[in-house]
Amino acid sequence: MRLSSAGFNPQAQEGEKRVLNSELWHACAGPLVSLPAVGSRVVYFPQGHSEQVAASTNKEVDAHIPNYPSLPPQLICQLHNVTMHADVETDEVYAQMTLQPLSPQEQKDAYLPAELGTPSKQPTNYFCKTLTASDTSTHGGFSVPRRAAEKVFPPLDFSQQPPAQELIARDLHDNEWKFRHIFRGQPKRHLLTTGWSVFVSAKRLVAGDSVLFIWNEKNQLLLGIRRANRPQTVMPSSVLSSDSMHLGLLAAAAHAAATNSRFTIFYNPSYMGTITGISDLDPVRWPNSHWRSVKVGWDESTAGERQPRVSLWEIEPLTTFPMYPSPFPLRLKRPWPPGLPSFHGIKDDDLGMN
Amino acid sequence: MRLSSAGFNPQAQEGEKRVLNSELWHACAGPLVSLPAVGSRVVYFPQGHSEQVAASTNKEVDAHIPNYPSLPPQLICQLHNVTMHADVETDEVYAQMTLQPLSPQEQKDAYLPAELGTPSKQPTNYFCKTLTASDTSTHGGFSVPRRAAEKVFPPLDFSQQPPAQELIARDLHDNEWKFRHIFRGQPKRHLLTTGWSVFVSAKRLVAGDSVLFIWNEKNQLLLGIRRANRPQTVMPSSVLSSDSMHLGLLAAAAHAAATNSRFTIFYNPSYMGTITGISDLDPVRWPNSHWRSVKVGWDESTAGERQPRVSLWEIEPLTTFPMYPSPFPLRLKRPWPPGLPSFHGIKDDDLGMN
DNA sequence: ATGTAGGCGCTACGCCGACAA
DNA sequence: TTGTCGGCGTAGCGCCTACAT
DSSP: OOOOOOOGGGGGGGGSSSSOOHHHHHHHHOOOOBBBOOOEEEEEOHHHHHHHHHHHHHHHHHTTSOOOOOOOOOEEEEEEEEEEETTTTTEEEEEEEEEEEOOHHHHHHHOOSOOOOOOOOSSSSSSEEEEHHHHHSSOOOOEEEEHHHHHHHHOOOOTSSOOOEEEEEEEEOOEEEEEEEEEETTTTHHHHTTTTTHHHHHHOBTTTTTEEEEETSSEEEEEEEOOOOOOOOOOOSSOOHHHHHHHHHHHHHHHHHHTTTOEEEEOOOGGOOOOOEEEEETTTTTTTTTOOEHHHEHHHHHHTSSSOOHHHHHOOOOGOOOOOOOTTTOSSSSSSOSOOOOOOOOOGGGOOOO | OOOHHHHGGGGGGGGSSSSOHHHHHHHOOOTTTBOOOOOOEEEEHHHHHHHHHHHHTTTOOOSSSSOOSSSSSSSEEEEEEEEEOTTTTTEEEEEEEEEEEHHHHHHHHOOOOOOOOOOOOOOOSEEEOOHHHHSSSSSEEEEEEEEEHHHHHHOTTTSSSSOOOEEEEEEEOEEEEEEEEEEEETTTTTEEOOOOHHHHHHOOOOBBBBEEEEOOSSSSSSEEEEOOOOOOOOOOOOEEEEEHHHHHHHHHHHHHHHHTTTEEEEOOOGGGOOOOOOOOOOOSTTOOOOOOOOOOOOOGGGTTTTTTOOHHHHHOOOOHHHHHHHTTTTOOOOOOOOTOOEEEEEEEGGGOOO
16 A cells, blocks of 8 residues: 555546546446447437436435436437546446437437447457455466467566566556566466556455556556446435435436537446346336336356457447447347337348348 | 444335434424424415425426416415424434415415424434544544533443443434443543444534434434535436426426315425525516525534534525525514515514514 | 653564475 | 465554653
8 A cells, every 4th residue: 555646646536537547447337338429419318317326326216306308208308419538446447428408309300310329349459367365465476368468568588587567557536556477486487577466456456356467559557447246335425315316317308409509428338237127117207118127148158359349339239328329330249129119210130130 | 334224114115104203303404494383374485485496406487488477476374283203314404394275365365374393403402523534534423521421321331440331322314323422532432332333324424413312202223314516416307307397397387276185296405505595576477475585504523513503594584495484483582684675464564673 | 641662472474485276 | 467375574553651730
């Protein structure tokens, strides 16, 4: 815990203002998270957003919250701005988006262009390892998988005995972390020793969390983390009641829709959860909503270079929260459940199901 | 950092559900923070609340947020519920309140009863010390001011050499902390040794922060902290945009006022700040508002038993956020600035100025 | 009365290969 | 190939007094 100077950044007070490293952000977010392109048209589901806020505050939506009859269940919006952020405390990644609802007439006539959200650009030269008990204990360092070390770390000088070098990696906040990379032991293996424990304790990593090393085109070493799905320690912000937050969410969308002005949302990929199925519609609160509470997840064990990457869009077009670009070029991994209405203006045939 | 079991409480996930120790809460909140009684009538200032949220999110209120013409600048409410809470991470104290606006007719006729908010019941047998560099360094323990130790701690058995005992104190989350209390050195002094550093690192205390020991009527030792006014590390919650939060705040109050139903707010004493003066009115957004942005603060150096305690009400009735019981029995420490309108229904004479 | 520093025992952090799985 | 362990050297934690303020 001696890196307090590296751990604190006065600029970060009101969020991350500097330009985050995009490839590191996407790597931390995971292959299932992709962001739509600025300027593209997306669909915003207040209900979906509402559920996300409910999940993040651990509070269900109270029934006495008034409806906004003027607020349709989905708003087609133009995306004006997307910025990537990372929580200063937890390194949790999230995105801030500025949306502008189309006019009522445009909402009806809207033809969603055949744009894919920028396909999640996972870096090519990287590795991701889930930390073991030995990796996180104070007893030793970090055991680097052999292929990973050979692929993403600079080559060692094997004329030395033992071969060793200093690695400098930067995290999402541009903090610098130094590690001693050594190749020793019997049998020989790659290890990170000096500097590793400081990183583990500073980021409060535990066994089951994952670390991520990227070697990018600029020959920089980037370092990210993905925490295991522990029971969300999200505390109620203690600033606004959850009821007020839901109201604020609805009011912001409704006001923007009524005045064709912009509004801002936070997209927090970590509250997506894992696949549980398709929930029922809510005909009372959200009549005619096309929002489906299909929760998707990706297995941490498939991370790294072994598994072919898959985009969220390829799995289930209607799960994409809160964005919904045109699914035309997409193929569903599983057929769309019969009997469920499809999105307006899109025939089942167009989805290219097998 | 070995008290992980004590530091984590699964029940605390969605806030503090158990009954917090009231005297400890008030001691941590400080003598200037008092809570109105359940059932009493209070005045809620949306503008004031809005400013608090702005302070806690480090964001100014955006000008394009729509007004709520139906929402008056102050709402007289009945207070239905008050619960005391403490942030699980930081121990920061805050209160949750359920308010019900009176009917429009009652708003007009409201006669605020001459109730004081329950005067901040500061415990009698306690001490508060600002931590020195030595107190927080890893080199040693905690030096207990002599009078404080004699007053608050159980008496030592001076037949032992050196006299020593084990102290067990409980914090706001009912976690137990054990300390070795010893009287030694030349000259003799009271010290907390074993157990102290665990507490300091668990609470992440630094020099300048304060600790607070209470010996209550049930012969229990209570332990609280007050952090120094460091630059607020409040991050934007990354759940809802600040615009949406402001909208939600206004919408919740407006909806409750329109339907005479209840709404919930969080009252966060730590965002009160220090006295800076009286700000101008905002005739555009909040016409006829009686809210004044008088910020008050209390000097940490005056804490403890030396200084006579003072209630917030005694300093400035109109500063009380968000509560405003009748100030009849109060005396102002400084005269009400001439030329500024007083609160409706209250003559200056009634304020008992000298 | 109490903040800080020197002295110094001893815990536990952290680097090493030896094993297995 | 890599997770865990026993083995150790040693940094720094933490208990003590001395001294200054």
